Amino acid sequence: MTERQSARPPGTLAASWIVARKDLAIEFRTRTAFLSALVFALLGVTIFYFAWDATAVAAADLAPGVLWVIFTFAGLLGLQRSFGSELADRAIDGLLGAPISREAIYLGKALANLVFVSGILAVTIPAVVLFYNLPLGAGIGALAGIAALAAVGLVAVGTLFSAMAVNTRMAELLLPMLSLPFFVPIVMAAAQSSARLMAGRPIAEAWPWLRILVAFDIVFVTACTLAFPYTLDE
Amino acid sequence: MTTASEPLTPPAPRHDLLLGAALLAVAGVYVRALMFTPIEARQGAAQKILYVHATSAIVGLYIAFGLMAVASLLYLWLKDAKLDRVAESSAEVGLCYTTVVLATGPLWGKTIWGAWWTWDARLTSTLFLWFIIVAYLLLRSAVEEPGRRARYAAVLGILASLLVPFIHLSVYLFRTLHPMPIVLKPSAPSMPSEMQLTFFSALLAFILLFAALLRARYRMATLRDLAAHREQEHG
């Protein structure tokens, strides 16, 4: 980022990256939210194991369901903190005063959330593989890909609703209530496709679900980016 | 947009004739369906549930929800508070219709499929629509400033309308790959003409009822906003 470039306001993508970096810098200075979400995810993985009768259902069959439920709730935890930091002292006015497009603010926040959620997944997925004795293999690469697609969808919708919920009286309740119906197609598609791939089925079987996941991401990243400016009071 | 102009209130008539007429129409359909429509031989009298279940579904899912989505989109474009009130009213009336669908669906399903709930694609989509509309109404009640409330609700309304096809597709795909046990397959809708007539009369009656309830709800919303505005003026 040379001084020469500061004569022109940054384009949307560059601005998003700046916003994301700011958010992540704040987040990793304290790391509290990240560590809490991580511990929550790991505890959840263990609790789910004991909630089922291991003799009746094989752990490997349980694993996809557990993974995506944990993914949803840990993701929600991460999203809760998204706009919270801007609420204090109307810090968002500083962001709004900067010469960047509103869409860039949204994309930047979503990007920061994506890094956050990916960080949690990077620990949770190996934990599920470990605790549920999943066979390591080519399925893991596909699982990572599915997780990435699912995370994009979750973060796209969750960042937008987080921006709205933070301005209400019941933010902690409202965010899950608004987001969960939207997470359903994501979780369904991710669970179905990952279950098939981890069981060694051919990719053709998972393909219809993957298409839904990709379509969801495209539709909602676009829609939420366009809708974000309407959530701002200006 | 915080200072909205005072909403105009038309002087409301003493009695709501439209609502009265609509309720009479529905009552007429009840009589026709229960007493003058033949019983379907294979499914029994329970098949008649369809006359209220399927028609409420058509009005609630397509008309009410569709109107809410369109009004939301138009509101973001034109910023007219009237459109916000239409969206809000349509959502609430739609919730009423959706509740009827969800209450009568299992009653019909128990007789046709032998199970109260089978995660059938349409009923599940209706369930999610119910959740979404509840979330919409709760969002509205959680935001105090009217301009912001309208904007937030409109955003949710539009996103929800984008979500519905995904839910439907996902559940449909889920179901075709996980066939649920079916005791009796419902007959294809090649209904004899008397049943068709009952069905379409029911549909018209429930559309009329929707229009009446929508208008009543819209008027209530207008009055409420007027009162809120007056309250703000007098402090």
Add this chain to the structure above:
Amino acid sequence: MTPDNGGFATAAYIITAIVYLAYALSIKLRERRIREHLARLDASARPPSSRPTGA
């Protein structure tokens, strides 16, 4: 054999009627409450003394 499930149909029709009627009633009751509130607001805005109509 035509199954005897008329009870389900009756229950469904009754529930439907109750839901729609209750909802219609709730709209009317809420509207009445708002009208009363509005009347009180108007009454308190105007001073109680008999004033020539200027507004």
